[in-house]
Amino acid sequence: MTRKPSLPVDTILPEIIASLRRSPALVIEAAPGAGKTTRVPPALMEIVSGEVVVLEPRRIAARLAARRVAWECGEEVGETVGYQVRFEEVAGPRTRLKFVTEGVLTRRLLSDPLLKGVSAVVLDEFHERHLDSDLALALLKRLQRQRSDLLIVVMSATLDAAPVARYLDDCPVVRSEGRLFELFIKHLPYSSKTLEAQVREAVESLLDEKHAGDILVFLPGAAEIRRAMRECEPTARRSGLLMLPLHGDLPAIEQDRAVAPASQRKLILATNVAESSVTVEGVTAVIDSGLARIASYSPWTGLPTLHVGRVSKASATQRAGRAGRTGPGRVLRLYPAEDYLHRPDHDTPQIMRSDLSQLYLALRAMRVEDAECIDWLDAPPAVAVKRAESLLDRLGATGAMAQRLARYPLPPRVSRILVESAARGVGEQGCIAAALLGSGANAGKNDILAAMELPPEPRTRQHLEQLRRIARPPRQARHDDDALLMSLLAGFPDRVARRRSGSQVLLSTGASAEIAGEPPRYEFMIAVDAEDRKDKPLPLIRMTARIEPEWLIELFPEHVHEQSGVLWNRTSERVEAVSALRYDELVIQETRGAAPDADAAAELLAQKALEAGIERFVDAAELQEFMARVAFAGSEPPDLDQALRELCSGLRSFAELRNAASSFLPMLEQREGARRLNEIAPVRIRLQNGRQTKVHYEGGKPPWIASRLQDFFGMRDTPRIGPDRTPVVVHLLAPNQRPVQTTTDLAGFWERLYPQVRRELMRRYPRHSWPERP
Structure with a gap:
C-alpha cells in the first residue's frame, strides 16, 4: 500500500516521461517543495528496465530521500529503494532505485566505466556545482555516446537551466512552479554583536511574536552551532524548545533526530546540509546567518579546506524556502537588504576554484587518455589543470598506482x-x-x-x-x-x-x-x-x-641533479668553485674550494665589483678627472663596466683586482688613443721658464692650471689647449701656494691688477723679488 500525498511535481510527471521517451536528456527546474527529489526518480523506474541512480550533494539528503521514497512505496529502505554514502550502504538484490552521494558514482565508474545495469542517472540539486557532480555530468555525457539508452536528468530549484540544456545537446527543459507558501522575509540591520548573540535575539523575536512551528537556523559550521546552542540554551529552556544540531559530522542517528517529527517545538541549528533536497517537516521559520563554510583547498597541503564566506542569492533563496514548504513562513536574515543585493546570483562552481588533483586522478584511473578533450560544462582553469597534473606526476600517480590511489575517497x-x-x-x-x-x-x-x-x-x-x-x-x-x-x-x-x-x-x-x-x-x-x-x-x-x-x-633520483659552478664568498671577497647536489631548486649537499673556471670566475668577480662600485678599486677623483678630460677632447665616454670586466680576466678576488686596478686608467687612455688625447687634452703643459704644470679637468668647467706667480714672469699670452685653442684658467699662487688671482687673460692681469697684487706681495714676502715690469 503506497502513501503518496499530492505534490506539485506530480502534474508534470507525464511531461517528464514523454520527454525522456523522445530524448535521452532532460533538465528539470522545480521550486523548493515541489517534490522533485522523491517523485521523479520512482517515476523513471516505470520506463527503464535497469537501475536508477540519484546523485545527492550530501549524505543526509541521500539517506532521507531514500527513506521517504521507500515509505511512500510502503517498503523498508534496502528493498526496491536504497542508498549508498561513504562508509554506509543500505541496498539489496531487489534494489532498483539508489540514492548516492556524488563521489560514490565516480568510484563506481572506476570499476565499471559503462555503468552496466544502470538505465538512468539523476543529478539532484545540481546548482551546488560540486566537483564530483561536474565530473559525473561530463563522464555521463561522454558515456551516452556509447550508450544511447542511458538517460540523464539534471534537477534543481535555483539552477539557470539554459546553459545546462545547451550543454546536453539542447535537450528539453521542464518546469514546475512548486507549492511554496507565502513567505515574509525581513532583513535585519548590521550588528556588531557576536553571531551567536544575533541568533539568540532573532529566536527571542520570533517567540515574542508568538510564532508557531519549528525554527531552522542556518550557520556556517559545527563550531558556530555549538556556540549558538550555548547562547540559546536559557531561551530554549524557558520556551520549551527542543534544541538540536544538524551538520555533516554528526552520526546518522542524530541527524535523523533533527529532521524527524517531535512531540515539542524544535529549534534546529544547521549548516547548509539542510539547505536543499528533502523537506524538514514542521519548519515554519528560518533564521539565516547568510554565511557558509565554502569548500576550497590549501595550495600548500593540497588538502580540502573550508573558509567562512557569504552565500549567493540562490542559496539564500533555498534557505528561505525551507520556511514555506508546509505553510506560510517567516524568514529573518541577519544581514541588511543592501548586502543581499550585492551578492552573486549563484555560487562559483567548485571546478573553477578548487584543487583538481583528485578529479584528474579519477580520470587517470579510468584510463581517460584524452582528458584535455573532455567536454566540461565549465572548463577548469588551465593553470589549475597543469598544477594538478604536475602534482600527480610527482606522486607517481600513473598506471596501476593511479588506480590504487583512486580507490580511496581521499x-x-x-x-x-x-x-x-x-x-x-x-x-x-x-x-x-x-x-x-x-x-x-x-x-x-x-x-x-x-x-x-x-x-x-x-x-x-x-x-x-x-x-x-x-x-x-x-x-x-x-x-x-x-x-x-x-x-x-x-x-x-x-x-x-x-x-x-x-x-x-x-x-x-x-x-x-x-x-x-x-x-x-x-x-x-x-x-x-x-x-x-x-x-x-x-x-x-x-x-x-x-x-x-x-x-x-x-x-626521487630524477629530481636530484649535480651542478658545478662558481660562488661568491662574501667574507673573503673572492670567487670559489662550488659543486652542489640539488633537489629541484634546493641545495642538499655542497663542496667548495677547487680552482674555479677562469671565465666564470672573471664574470662573477666583475659582477660583484660593479655591485660594490668601481670607485672601490680606482681613485674616484682620478677617474672623474679622466672622464672630464675625455669629454673636453670631444670623445665618446668609455664603457667603464666593460673595461672593468676585461680587467677582471684571470682574477678571482677583490684583493687581486685592487692590485690590477693601477693599470685601469692607462688602459682607458690607450683605448682613447693616447697620442691624440695628449695633443688635444694634455696632462701637463710647459711654462715659459721651462717648468711643467699639471692641467686639471673638471666636468662642465674649462681646464685650469696652477703655479707660482713668478713662474709666469715674462709671459704675456695665456696658455691655450685643444682644437679650439681654449685658454686655460690660470691660478696664480703666492709663495704659500695659495691663489692670489685667477685669470684667463695674463696680459690684462699684468697691466691692470699686478701693481696692486705686487704691493701686497712685497709687504707679505719682502725677501722675494717682485719686479715692477715682470
Missing part, C-alpha cells in the same frame, strides 16, 4: 601516504599522521611526530576511524619513525625545505617561508601544513616533518 596526497606507509609496514602510523593532517589539529606542536604523541582531538579521532575503515592497515609489528617520515615524503615530494637561519627555511621551489613556533632542530624537512599570509611577506609553516637528504636521492 585527496591524492593522503592516499599516497596511506599506500606508502602500508608498504613500509607502518600503516597504522600512516593513518594517524593522515588523520592529524586532515583534521588540521596540531595542539601547538609544529613537528608531526610530537603532535602524534598527544591525545587526539575528537575530530582527529573521528577522522582516524574513517581512515582505518578505508585503508584497513595490517597490524603494525614495530614502531618506525623513519619509515613513517619517508611515507609522508612520498605524499609531499614538492614541499621539501632546508632550515636557513632562525625560523626561516628555503623551499625546494626556490621560495622562502617561516616556521611557526620554535624552529625544529633538524635541518631538512617537509612543510606538510602551511598557509600564505596577506599581512606577511613569507608563508607560515604550521607543521613540519623531519627527512634525511639521502631519502630524496633514494625516492
Whole structure:
C-alpha cells in the first residue's frame, strides 16, 4: 500500500516521461517543495528496465530521500529503494532505485566505466556545482555516446537551466512552479554583536511574536552551532524548545533526530546540509546567518579546506524556502537588504576554484587518455589543470598506482601516504599522521611526530576511524619513525625545505617561508601544513616533518641533479668553485674550494665589483678627472663596466683586482688613443721658464692650471689647449701656494691688477723679488 500525498511535481510527471521517451536528456527546474527529489526518480523506474541512480550533494539528503521514497512505496529502505554514502550502504538484490552521494558514482565508474545495469542517472540539486557532480555530468555525457539508452536528468530549484540544456545537446527543459507558501522575509540591520548573540535575539523575536512551528537556523559550521546552542540554551529552556544540531559530522542517528517529527517545538541549528533536497517537516521559520563554510583547498597541503564566506542569492533563496514548504513562513536574515543585493546570483562552481588533483586522478584511473578533450560544462582553469597534473606526476600517480590511489575517497596526497606507509609496514602510523593532517589539529606542536604523541582531538579521532575503515592497515609489528617520515615524503615530494637561519627555511621551489613556533632542530624537512599570509611577506609553516637528504636521492633520483659552478664568498671577497647536489631548486649537499673556471670566475668577480662600485678599486677623483678630460677632447665616454670586466680576466678576488686596478686608467687612455688625447687634452703643459704644470679637468668647467706667480714672469699670452685653442684658467699662487688671482687673460692681469697684487706681495714676502715690469 503506497502513501503518496499530492505534490506539485506530480502534474508534470507525464511531461517528464514523454520527454525522456523522445530524448535521452532532460533538465528539470522545480521550486523548493515541489517534490522533485522523491517523485521523479520512482517515476523513471516505470520506463527503464535497469537501475536508477540519484546523485545527492550530501549524505543526509541521500539517506532521507531514500527513506521517504521507500515509505511512500510502503517498503523498508534496502528493498526496491536504497542508498549508498561513504562508509554506509543500505541496498539489496531487489534494489532498483539508489540514492548516492556524488563521489560514490565516480568510484563506481572506476570499476565499471559503462555503468552496466544502470538505465538512468539523476543529478539532484545540481546548482551546488560540486566537483564530483561536474565530473559525473561530463563522464555521463561522454558515456551516452556509447550508450544511447542511458538517460540523464539534471534537477534543481535555483539552477539557470539554459546553459545546462545547451550543454546536453539542447535537450528539453521542464518546469514546475512548486507549492511554496507565502513567505515574509525581513532583513535585519548590521550588528556588531557576536553571531551567536544575533541568533539568540532573532529566536527571542520570533517567540515574542508568538510564532508557531519549528525554527531552522542556518550557520556556517559545527563550531558556530555549538556556540549558538550555548547562547540559546536559557531561551530554549524557558520556551520549551527542543534544541538540536544538524551538520555533516554528526552520526546518522542524530541527524535523523533533527529532521524527524517531535512531540515539542524544535529549534534546529544547521549548516547548509539542510539547505536543499528533502523537506524538514514542521519548519515554519528560518533564521539565516547568510554565511557558509565554502569548500576550497590549501595550495600548500593540497588538502580540502573550508573558509567562512557569504552565500549567493540562490542559496539564500533555498534557505528561505525551507520556511514555506508546509505553510506560510517567516524568514529573518541577519544581514541588511543592501548586502543581499550585492551578492552573486549563484555560487562559483567548485571546478573553477578548487584543487583538481583528485578529479584528474579519477580520470587517470579510468584510463581517460584524452582528458584535455573532455567536454566540461565549465572548463577548469588551465593553470589549475597543469598544477594538478604536475602534482600527480610527482606522486607517481600513473598506471596501476593511479588506480590504487583512486580507490580511496581521499585527496591524492593522503592516499599516497596511506599506500606508502602500508608498504613500509607502518600503516597504522600512516593513518594517524593522515588523520592529524586532515583534521588540521596540531595542539601547538609544529613537528608531526610530537603532535602524534598527544591525545587526539575528537575530530582527529573521528577522522582516524574513517581512515582505518578505508585503508584497513595490517597490524603494525614495530614502531618506525623513519619509515613513517619517508611515507609522508612520498605524499609531499614538492614541499621539501632546508632550515636557513632562525625560523626561516628555503623551499625546494626556490621560495622562502617561516616556521611557526620554535624552529625544529633538524635541518631538512617537509612543510606538510602551511598557509600564505596577506599581512606577511613569507608563508607560515604550521607543521613540519623531519627527512634525511639521502631519502630524496633514494625516492626521487630524477629530481636530484649535480651542478658545478662558481660562488661568491662574501667574507673573503673572492670567487670559489662550488659543486652542489640539488633537489629541484634546493641545495642538499655542497663542496667548495677547487680552482674555479677562469671565465666564470672573471664574470662573477666583475659582477660583484660593479655591485660594490668601481670607485672601490680606482681613485674616484682620478677617474672623474679622466672622464672630464675625455669629454673636453670631444670623445665618446668609455664603457667603464666593460673595461672593468676585461680587467677582471684571470682574477678571482677583490684583493687581486685592487692590485690590477693601477693599470685601469692607462688602459682607458690607450683605448682613447693616447697620442691624440695628449695633443688635444694634455696632462701637463710647459711654462715659459721651462717648468711643467699639471692641467686639471673638471666636468662642465674649462681646464685650469696652477703655479707660482713668478713662474709666469715674462709671459704675456695665456696658455691655450685643444682644437679650439681654449685658454686655460690660470691660478696664480703666492709663495704659500695659495691663489692670489685667477685669470684667463695674463696680459690684462699684468697691466691692470699686478701693481696692486705686487704691493701686497712685497709687504707679505719682502725677501722675494717682485719686479715692477715682470
